[in-house]
Amino acid sequence: MHLRNWQQELIDQFPSIISKYRRFILKAPTGAGKTVLASEIVERFYKDKKIVVLCHRLVLLEQLERALSQKHSVRKLAVSDTGPAFEGYDILLSTNMRAKDVLADAITKADLIIVDEAHRVSPNGRGYKRIIDDFNENGKREAQFMGLTASPERRTGDQRDQLSLAFDAIIDCANIQDLIEEGVLVQPVYRSHFVHDLELNNIDISSGDFPVTKLASAIIKSSMIDYATRSYMEEREKLSGLPISAWFCADISVAEATLQQIQQLGIEAAMITAATPIKERMAQLARHERGEIEAMVSVGVLVEGWDNPHCNIIVHLRPTLSKVLWGQSVGRGLRSAPGKDKCIIIDVSSNWSTFGPVEKLEWSLWSTRGSHLQFMNRFNWIGEQQDGDDNEDIYLLCKNELPNKTRCSHIYQKNVHKDDTCPVCGTYAAVDIYKEQKLGTALNESGLHSLFFKRVPKVFEKMNMSVWERLDVSAWKSANEKEKVFLSFCMAFREVSGDETHSESEYWEAALAAETSIRTYLHKHEFWIKKQDDFDLGLIADGMLAGKIVRTLQAHYGISLCGRSFQTHSPEESERKYQKAIRVAERMATLGCSSHDNLPYFNGSDHMAA
Numbered sequence: 001m002h003l004r005n006w007q008q009e010l011i012d013q014f015p016s017i018i019s020k021y022r023r024f025i026l027k028a029p030t031g032a033g034k035t036v037l038a039s040e041i042v043e044r045f046y047k048d049k050k051i052v053v054l055c056h057r058l059v060l061l062e063q064l065e066r067a068l069s070q071k072h073s074v075r076k077l078a079v080s081d082t083g084p085a086f087e088g089y090d091i092l093l094s095t096n097m098r099a100k101d102v103l104a105d106a107i108t109k110a111d112l113i114i115v116d117e118a119h120r121v122s123p124n125g126r127g128y129k130r131i132i133d134d135f136n137e138n139g140k141r142e143a144q145f146m147g148l149t150a151s152p153e154r155r156t157g158d159q160r161d162q163l164s165l166a167f168d169a170i171i172d173c174a175n176i177q178d179l180i181e182e183g184v185l186v187q188p189v190y191r192s193h194f195v196h197d198l199e200l201n202n203i204d205i206s207s208g209d210f211p212v213t214k215l216a217s218a219i220i221k222s223s224m225i226d227y228a229t230r231s232y233m234e235e236r237e238k239l240s241g242l243p244i245s246a247w248f249c250a251d252i253s254v255a256e257a258t259l260q261q262i263q264q265l266g267i268e269a270a271m272i273t274a275a276t277p278i279k280e281r282m283a284q285l286a287r288h289e290r291g292e293i294e295a296m297v298s299v300g301v302l303v304e305g306w307d308n309p310h311c312n313i314i315v316h317l318r319p320t321l322s323k324v325l326w327g328q329s330v331g332r333g334l335r336s337a338p339g340k341d342k343c344i345i346i347d348v349s350s351n352w353s354t355f356g357p358v359e360k361l362e363w364s365l366w367s368t369r370g371s372h373l374q375f376m377n378r379f380n381w382i383g384e385q386q387d388g389d390d391n392e393d394i395y396l397l398c399k400n401e402l403p404n405k406t407r408c409s410h411i412y413q414k415n416v417h418k419d420d421t422c423p424v425c426g427t428y429a430a431v432d433i434y435k436e437q438k439l440g441t442a443l444n445e446s447g448l449h450s451l452f453f454k455r456v457p458k459v460f461e462k463m464n465m466s467v468w469e470r471l472d473v474s475a476w477k478s479a480n481e482k483e484k485v486f487l488s489f490c491m492a493f494r495e496v497s498g499d500e501t502h503s504e505s506e507y508w509e510a511a512l513a514a515e516t517s518i519r520t521y522l523h524k525h526e527f528w529i530k531k532q533d534d535f536d537l538g539l540i541a542d543g544m545l546a547g548k549i550v551r552t553l554q555a556h557y558g559i560s561l562c563g564r565s566f567q568t569h570s571p572e573e574s575e576r577k578y579q580k581a582i583r584v585a586e587r588m589a590t591l592g593c594s595s596h597d598n599l600p601y602f603n604g605s606d607h608m609a610a
Contacts, residue, residue, distance in 0.1 A: 004184060006174035007037045014045060018144055021168050021505070023135075025118050025147035027363065028173040030331030031185055031307070034148045035067045037173075038114055041146075042091070043071055051091045052106050054131070055116035064116065065093055077102060085109055096127035107134040111143050118147025119154060119324055123165035132166050150331055151324040153363045155208060155372050159591065159599045164365035168505035176334065176359035185334040188359065190345045191231055191424070192352040192411045194378070194397055198222040200319060201376075208372050209321045216251040219317065223406055225254070227348040228315050229261050232295075234424075235313060235346060241339045244288065245313035247297040248329045254317060259297045269295035276301070303328045309337035312344065319349040321375040323361060326351045330358045353395075353411055353433075356381035365504045366583075368590040373534050379437050382411075386434045396430035398422040448537045452562075452578065455544045459556070460563025468560040475557040476527045483554040484529045486543035489585035490558035491518050494565050496580045498573030511580040512601050515587060519602050522593050531592035540585065 003011065006028065017024065028034050042051060053064055068074050068091055077094035085092060085106035092106050107113065113135060115121055121128050135145055145167070152170050154163050179185040199222070203214045219225070228247075236243035247262075249255040255271050262269040270293045272281050281301070288296045289308045296302070303325065314333040320326060333343035345352070354375050355361060374380055385393035394414040399407050400422065410424040411433070421428045479487060496514035501507040522528070543550035543558055550558075566574055597604030 003036075003040060004033060005182060006178065007033060007040065010037060010171075010173050011040060011044060014041060017171060018045075021171075021503075022143075023145040023167045024169045024171055025149060025152045025163075025167050026171050026173050027149060027152050029176045029179060029185065029334070030150045030328065031309075031335035032150075032174050032179055033184070034116075034150075035064060038064075038116075038146075038148060039067050039071070042068070042112070046112050048090060049111035050086050050106070050109050051112045051114065052103070052110045053091060053093045053114045053116070054096050056095055056120050068093070096131055100130075103131070104134055107131055108138045109140075111140060113139075113143070113145045115145070115147045116149075118149040118167070119151050119163070121147065121163065121166045122154070122161055123163070124158060124161040128166070151327045151361070151363060152365065153324055153367065155322060155324070155367045157208075157368060157371070157590070162366055162600075164505070164508055165600060167365060169503040170363065170365060180334075180359075183336055186336050186340055187342045188330060188334060188345050188357065189342050190347065190352050190357060191235060192347045192350070193227050193231065193409045194350055194353065194411060195222055195224045195227055195348050196407060196409060198224055198319070198350075200378075205321060205372065205376065210250075210319060212251045215319060216253050219250055219254050219319075220257060224317060224348050225258050225261055226406070227409070228258070228317055228346060229265065231346045231348070231424075232262075232313065232315055233265060235344045239312060239344075240341075241312065242291050242310075243294055243313055244291055244308070244310045245295045245315060246302055246308070246311050246332060247295060247315040248302065248318050249297060249299050250318045252299055255297045255299050258317060262295050262297070267294050269293065269297060271297040271299075272301055273299040274301055302332060306332060307335060308332075309335035310340065311335075312340055312342070314343060314345050316345070316347045316349045316351055318351075319378075320351060321372040323355050323363075323375075326355050327358045327361050350378035353382050354378050354380045356384075366508050368535075368587050371590070379433055382433050383437075395433045396420065396422075397433050397436065398425060398427070398430045400425050400427045400429035448541050448582075449578070451541055451544055453574075456559055456562045457566050459559050460566065463556065463560055463563065465560060465564070468557055471553065471557050473525065475554050476522075476525065479527075479554050481530050481532070482539055483543075483550050484527070485532070485535070485585060485589045486539055486550050487554060487558050488518055488529070488588040489540050489581055490543075490561040491521070492581035492584035492588075493577050494561040496577050496584065498569050498577040500572075500576065507580070511583050514580065515584045516602050518584070518588065519593055519597060519604075520607065523595070523597075523604060523607050526595075527593075528595070529588060529593040532589045535586040535589040537582075540582075 055064065065074060065076055072091050073089040074091045074093060075089040077092055077098045079098050081099040081102050085102050086109060094103055123129060123132055147167055152163060154161065176185060180187050199218055200210065203210050247258055249258055252273055259269055259271045270284050272284055284293065287293045289310060311333045314330055316329060330345055377383065382395045396412055396414050398410045401407055408422055408425040410422050412423055414420055417423050419428060420430065422430060476487060492514045495517045497510040501510060539549060542548060543555045546552050546555035565577060569577065595604050595608055
């Protein structure tokens with residue numbers, strides 16, 4: 001089998017990977033060839049051994065069955081199956097809800113468990129929890145639990161439902177830019193519009209994303225579909241080949257309205273949803289791949305397991321707080337095909353300005369309770385680009401009024417187009433988004449970093465440590481809720497290891513060890529922290545300056561904790577300690593601390609009883 005460069009590199013590294021990790025995720029972009037890689041891993045390292053392959057959708061099972069059956073004895077588990085696993089076959093394919101007794105038997109016998117679309121693994125969910133527990137408690141000690149996904153993250157505040165409880169590390173196999181250079185993927189070209197009359201601010205997001213019913217209503221009332229279709233008609237004319245597009249919609253009402261508008265423009269279009277019968281769905285997708293249907297409008301069925309390399313336009317009509325959903329949907333258009341040199345991404349949902357280009361997305365095995373709240377700012381990513389006064393990544397929002405009385409609202413980068421005119425409408429009527437939206441009012445991480453490393457050594461040098469070292473209980477006892485978060489950061493900086501980490505698992509093991517130490521101290525003295533809706537970096541900066549929020553006692557005691565660490569650690573170690581301390585402080589703020597703490601790494605009741 002001919003392997004791509006990244007696949008061969010991973011194969012070469014695989015013995016080293018399994019010597020370090022028992023449970024890991026292989027991350028590679030959509031279209032990179034993860035299924036081929038999995039088949040090659042089985043062939044080279046697990047030939048004639050027992051393997052379980054899990055995924056959550058039947059269409060994915062069928063794809064894997066076709067790929068693996070060419071060289072291996074494969075059985076697709078049926079709901080009614082009974083008896084011992086691996087009788088007459090070596091590879092068992094299943095969803096996590098099928099024939100539970102057979103699957104449970106297979107987990108204990110397996111040499112390798114592969115989970116496709118591993119970002120869907122819920123360590124506290126009804127299906128995967130049982131499988132993970134069986135593997136950890138009863139599985140072979142030399143067996144591996146291997147996930148495959150392009151987006152290894154679960155943005156959830158439930159500390160018992162984190163990917164880190166199922167996997168120890170993310171192995172970054174390939175990135176989008178490298179695969180574009182190799183010709184495996186094509187370059188995404190983004191056309192992003194800010195739909196000014198889409199009202200999302202009053203929608204309840206306590207579930208972690210915009211509820212579909214509320215979101216759909218807001219979309220229908222806005223001009224989003226008009227922006228999408230107008231942009232599409234302009235972009236399809238620029239393509240050298242036949243336009244073939246996929247449209248991602250929030251729900252059926254949005255999809256139906258979108259379909260109607262596309263068809264009124266004389267374009268052959270169809271709609272598929274989760275309710276579309278599988279045979280009809282496959283027939284429609286086949287026509288789409290042949291170019292007989294130009295625009296395929298979908299609700300929730302093309303994000304995973306769908307591959308049409310000829311698709312050269314993605315239209316995103318689904319505002320979301322999920323980085324996974326954004327990355328997965330855009331990735332569907334990046335596969336290469338003859339005559340295809342790019343994929344146009346039309347985003348009228350502000351997902352590009354919220355999360356950034358998919359080729360720059362970063363992932364984490366841990367998230368906090370309020371981690372999705374930052375994405376309520378629909379210019380979140382643009383704000384993050386402003387790390388200093390000399391930064392050239394400035395983005396403009398075109399406010400030119402069009403003949404139909406709507407604004408152009410295209411988002412584009414400054415100093416890229418002649419005279420900074422809008423590449424869509426050709427005028428200059430733009431504003432600097434960063435300044436206009438006042439994105440700089442909250443301190444960013446770069447600014448805090450600079451302040452911290454300049455301020456702490458300077459103040460600490462003048463402090464009488466014989467005084468401040470005795471004030472720990474007083475500082476905590478008299479602290480208000482925000483001051484407690486500041487003190488958590490300072491204590492974390494003192495406690496956390498500055499050793500270099502080589503994996504996501506090692507990083508969070510060090511961070512959570514420091515968090516455990518802080519919680520132990522707080523429980524001992526019964527100093528509790530109330531859960532807060534978000535974590536403000538400006539609070540840490542205020543403490544560095546003994547400003548308006550953090551008072552002098554707490555500010556100077558906190559600096560005394562940090563300053564001592566500066567004296568005993570190298571600049572490189574201090575930098576690593578700082579990065580972990582920020583994450584710990586964020587968790588202390590958004591999770592709080594009480595006698596009822598019930599976390600995978602710290603149980604308040606057990607501690608109090610001890």
